Amino acid sequence: MTLYSISRKSQSWYGEAIGILILDAAYPCIPGNVGNATTYAYPVRFQEVRGASIDRLLNQRDPALRDAFVEAAVELRDRGVKAITGACGFMAYFQEEVADAVDVPVFLSSLMQIPFMHAITGRRVGIVTANSAVLTPRHMRASRISDEIPVAIAGMQEMTEFREAILEEKGTLDSAGIEREVVEVAARLVADHPDIGSILLECSDLPPYAHAVQAATGRPVFDFITMIDQVQAAVRRRRYEGFM
Secondary structure, eight states: OOOOOOSOTTOOOOOOOEEEEEOSOOSOOOBTBTTOGGGOSSOEEEEEOTTOOHIIIIIIOOTTHHHHHHHHHHHHHHTTOSEEEESSGGGGGGHHHHHHHOSSOEEOOGGGGHHHHHHHHOSEEEEEESOGGGOOHHHHHHTTOOTTSOEEEEESTTOHHHIIIIISOOSOOOHHHHHHHHHHHHHHHHHHOTTEEEEEEOSTTOGGGHHHHHHHHOSOEEOHHHHHHHHHHHHSOOOOOOOO
16 A cells, blocks of 8 residues: 655645746637646646736836745745746746745746757757847846857737737737737748747747747747646656557
């Protein structure tokens, strides 16, 4: 008989390895989006960061949000998750503070994959971000992206449907429209920088369109889901089964 013990007295249920910090925002999270539970082949747990609006995180970079991020991460940790990620690449702004506050792995931003992407291709990394105007050196440093890694950045902020649906939270989302927009941005980025070896979709709303971006550019495409799947596999290793 296997003997099981509780992990924490604050934990009342089990089976969720990945905890996801979600912005205090309101727009449709379609399948493939980080904020849609059906995106994953395993259970995840969401925790809203109260007061962390798109404006306060991306545009204001409000340092007062630090406590809200730490509080939400501690809540996830206390509920038993094995690792904590985010649902916006710009959460990198608080990567170090959150990582210092909890005793489980923290990987708040999809940007953290960039050193790996550069290592496996030896070429420039293309970044398609929600808003290139507010992506700062602090986000890059917190994601361990050194100045020696060549990158090319393109933003979605001028694309009408993406801006209105996501950044301005109009309440509806034309998925086909956003797909056309992100493909246009990615294709232009590669045309401007033919030495790009791989593409990162920084925004948590863009993974549903990764296949279309790959078809248009011919490059490996990384996003939040590639990162979350990798960490899930690492913290929940499974026994190999098969035959010889």
